[in-house]
Amino acid sequence: MTRLLILLTLPERVRTQYYDGIRARFPDLAIDMVDHHSKVDPHIGAADVLLTFGPMMADHVLEKARNLKWIQALGTGVDGIVDRPSLRRETIVTNLHGIHGAPVSEAAFMSMLALSRALPRALRNQANRKWERFPARLLKDKTVGIFGIGVIAGELAPRCKAFGMNVVGISSARREVPGFDRVFGRDQLIEAVRDLDYFVLLTPYTPETRNIVDAKVLAAMKPGAYLVNLARGGIVDEAALIDTLRNKRIAGAALDVFAEEPLPEDHPFWGMEEVIVTTHQGGFCDVYVDFALPVIEENMRKFLAGDTGDMINLVKR
Numbered sequence: 118m119t120r121l122l123i124l125l126t127l128p129e130r131v132r133t134q135y136y137d138g139i140r141a142r143f144p145d146l147a148i149d150m151v152d153h154h155s156k157v158d159p160h161i162g163a164a165d166v167l168l169t170f171g172p173m174m175a176d177h178v179l180e181k182a183r184n185l186k187w188i189q190a191l192g193t194g195v196d197g198i199v200d201r202p203s204l205r206r207e208t209i210v211t212n213l214h215g216i217h218g219a220p221v222s223e224a225a226f227m228s229m230l231a232l233s234r235a236l237p238r239a240l241r242n243q244a245n246r247k248w249e250r251f252p253a254r255l256l257k258d259k260t261v262g263i264f265g266i267g268v269i270a271g272e273l274a275p276r277c278k279a280f281g282m283n284v285v286g287i288s289s290a291r292r293e294v295p296g297f298d299r300v301f302g303r304d305q306l307i308e309a310v311r312d313l314d315y316f317v318l319l320t321p322y323t324p325e326t327r328n329i330v331d332a333k334v335l336a337a338m339k340p341g342a343y344l345v346n347l348a349r350g351g352i353v354d355e356a357a358l359i360d361t362l363r364n365k366r367i368a369g370a371a372l373d374v375f376a377e378e379p380l381p382e383d384h385p386f387w388g389m390e391e392v393i394v395t396t397h398q399g400g401f402c403d404v405y406v407d408f409a410l411p412v413i414e415e416n417m418r419k420f421l422a423g424d425t426g427d428m429i430n431l432v433k434r
Contacts, residue, residue, distance in 0.1 A: 121139065122148075123148065124174070125150070125168070126173045134406040135168065146417075164185055166185075168189045171195055171198045182208075187416075188211070189211050194212075218268045222270075225319075228373075229256060229371075235251060235253065258281060259282050261284055262287060263285070263286050285298060287309050288303065289303050313339070314343070316342060330344075335357055335361040338367050343370060344367060347373050350372075358370065369393075371395070372394055372395070412430070416429055
């Protein structure tokens with residue numbers, strides 16, 4: 118009997134949606150479920166399949182996964198999985214791709230509006246019962262730079278255009294992209310950020326993009342610019358960003374992802390008034406399970422039939 122282990126540090130209601138959805142489609146599958154990697158020991162040794170997110174993993178999971186044949190990652194990013202030293206070469210890894218356009222682009226827009234409207238300031242005033250009026254910044258006629266041109270950027274760019282914004286793209290290679298006023302190559306990053314009012318990070322985390330938004334890039338940004346990171350924490354040099362914010366060299370940041378997650382309680386980001394912290398919420402939405410289950414189902418059917426070469430979103434490594 119094929120055994121599936123679901124490892125998800127998510128609310129019980131969401132975990133149960135995955136469990137019930139897979140159980141309904143594959144009644145003969147043996148399914149175990151845990152809410153933290155510290156609880157895998159009774160199950161991981163016998164598991165054939167692991168369903169998880171990269172940030173929820175730990176190396177000891179793969180060290181003990183003696184029978185593991187396939188990992189279905191529930192995000193697009195597979196860091197935290199494929200970069201684990203204990204991952205065996207023969208273990209298949211698949212991910213989810215193409216389902217994050219709506220939720221993450223909406224999260225980007227929420228971040229830009231919250232920053233431009235000083236929403237954290239308004240919420241602090243509400244908590245203190247303080248009546249204070251201050252002018253908001255308009256998005257209209259501002260320039261947004263989107264680093265990483267894929268499915269999400271394809272949905273975000275027209276939303277920005279609808280608000281009257283100028284849209285600049287930054288990609289691994291300079292090219293023309295519909296919906297973008299201009300596209301820079303990744304090697305032009307410092308030049309690209311100079312005129313941005315909002316710098317939105319969507320690019321995948323790779324060895325090439327690790328800490329690519331460093332002190333030099335941050336120093337090239339305008340004092341009134343905002344940084345929005347919905348990609349991965351490792352793309353930003355966090356020490357350089359903290360220094361930049363403390364010295365008010367940019368106006369603020371909305372950060373959804375971090376080099377260490379969960380973000381430690383003593384991390385400086387928590388206490389910075391010019392920073393909005395969200396907890397890796399960008400793609401996490403009410404219908405995410407509905408998006409994910411069809412991919413899981415098709416891949417599971419192919420895996421059980423031995424047709425692993427035709428599984429969806431096979432990760433090459």
